[in-house]
Amino acid sequence: MEERGTRKVSLRGWGGVATMAVACALTVVFALLLPLTQRGGAVGGDGSTGAGPGGVAAGVQARADDCDADVEGKEPERSVSRSGSDSGGAVQAIMDRGYVSVGVDQNSYRWGYRDPNNLDESSELEGFDIDLAHEIAREILGSPDKIRFKAIPTNQRIPAIQRGDVDMVVRTMTISCERLKDVDFSTAYFQTGQQVLAPKASDIDGFDKSLGGKRVCSAAGSTAESALKQGRTDRKIPADTDISETVPNQLDCLVRLQLGEVDAVVTDGALAASQAAQDPTVQLKGEPFTKEYYGVAMKKGSDELVRRVNGILEDYRKSGGWQKSYDHWLKQALGASEGPPAPKYK
Incomplete structure (x- = not known):
């Protein structure tokens, strides 16, 4: 994984209730400001991240009615096989445009957030999901800087993908049979519950x-x-x-x-x-009462883009990039990791 010189911040916590309330109030403001890439990307005139994904290929991703989380071989985290190719409508559209548009969170501590001690609009997004988004941009476009972020509330992740507001969502999004009705997912990049x-x-x-x-x-x-x-x-x-x-x-x-x-x-x-x-x-x-996996969500039918992201995730796991990001952002809160979940393919 290419060293990006990530800025280290002092994680001193958010203090009391008043500060947290202010931070949430600022979410609306930052949602308007967010379509600035962390390293100098431009903003579309309408305040969006720019054009959505281009044409889509016929997909072979798992259908929701073929999915059963309790049956081996039908787990929702199974995805289409990897690809290292940049062919395909959605991938080519990203390359022609020159940046990848990614829906993220900006309020999840250590996942996707702004340094709470620096709440001006120039404050960089950082965290585990943000690292992954930059890696996707680096692999497809040759630079982690060729990315535009869009702040998306939890309940707007799927609509944002379906409308084409973003190419993908990297936002602690659990892969599920129900969601496979509406979007496609990469292989799992994190296990939780x-x-x-x-x-x-x-x-x-x-x-x-x-x-x-x-x-x-x-x-x-x-x-x-x-x-x-x-x-x-x-x-x-x-x-x-x-x-x-x-x-x-x-x-x-x-x-x-x-x-x-x-x-x-x-x-x-x-x-x-x-x-x-x-x-x-x-x-x-208490203990976790479910077993779930996070995946990168993309538009239904954008099969070649899903394959490309799956290839990037395989490289990210093997290169040690995943582990490095985990140790930096999550180890302190979650403890030592056994590593990323192994990919499952159809």
């Missing part, structure tokens, strides 16, 4: 009966929201657990937790651990 985040002083033990009568927050359109609904149906959590509080961005749940407006948050354990690192008054409760 849903987990409960609550105040240390809380009597909540995890995803169990201790959530009875509690107010639980999740991001709209997230796998956490689906897990909460399924948990009540399966009676893994009590029927009186209030799961009605949903927000556009997952970080908003942490703010509500800090303000006492909810009693707990359900989200990916990898995100929750990073949030616990921001706020020492909260902690993960």
Whole structure:
């Protein structure tokens, strides 16, 4: 992996509730400012990241009705085989345009965020997902700088891809059978699972009966929201657990937790651990109760682009780039890693 001279920042945490609330309020402002590449890319006149993906090839990605997370061989994280070729409509469109447009988060600590100690518009995006996005740009276009970011709320990830606002989304996005109806995914680049985040002083033990009568927050359109609904149906959590509080961005749940407006948050354990690192008054409760994988999401049918990204991910794993990024951004919160998940192909 090419050394990019990533700027190191002092990760001192976000302080109290007031600072977090301000940071969330600034999300709307930064969403308008974000389509600036980290290293000098231009902004389209409409404030967007520029043109969306070009033509698409006929896809052979797994269909949602062929997918069953509990059946070997039908796991949703299985993707089309890798390719090192830049042929194909969507890949060629990116090359002709001269930059790749990527939907990201700008508020997920250590994943995709701006240094909270430097909230001016020139502050660079950084984190584990941001490193991966730069690697994709470097492999396709020869430079990690040829990229434009667009801030996308959790509940707008799929619509942004379908509209062609971005070429792909690299935003802690879980691969699922349900989502395969709407978008295609690369092979998995990270394993995680849903987990409960609550105040240390809380009597909540995890995803169990201790959530009875509690107010639980999740991001709209997230796998956490689906897990909460399924948990009540399966009676893994009590029927009186209030799961009605949903927000556009997952970080908003942490703010509500800090303000006492909810009693707990359900989200990916990898995100929750990073949030616990921001706020020492909260902690993960219980073990992960699902097994999930993050993938790069792309427009349905953009088969050659998916293949190209899968090839990039294989190189990223083998070169040590993945491990280097993990150690820099995530090891402190998540501990030592056994490495990236192995790719699964159809």
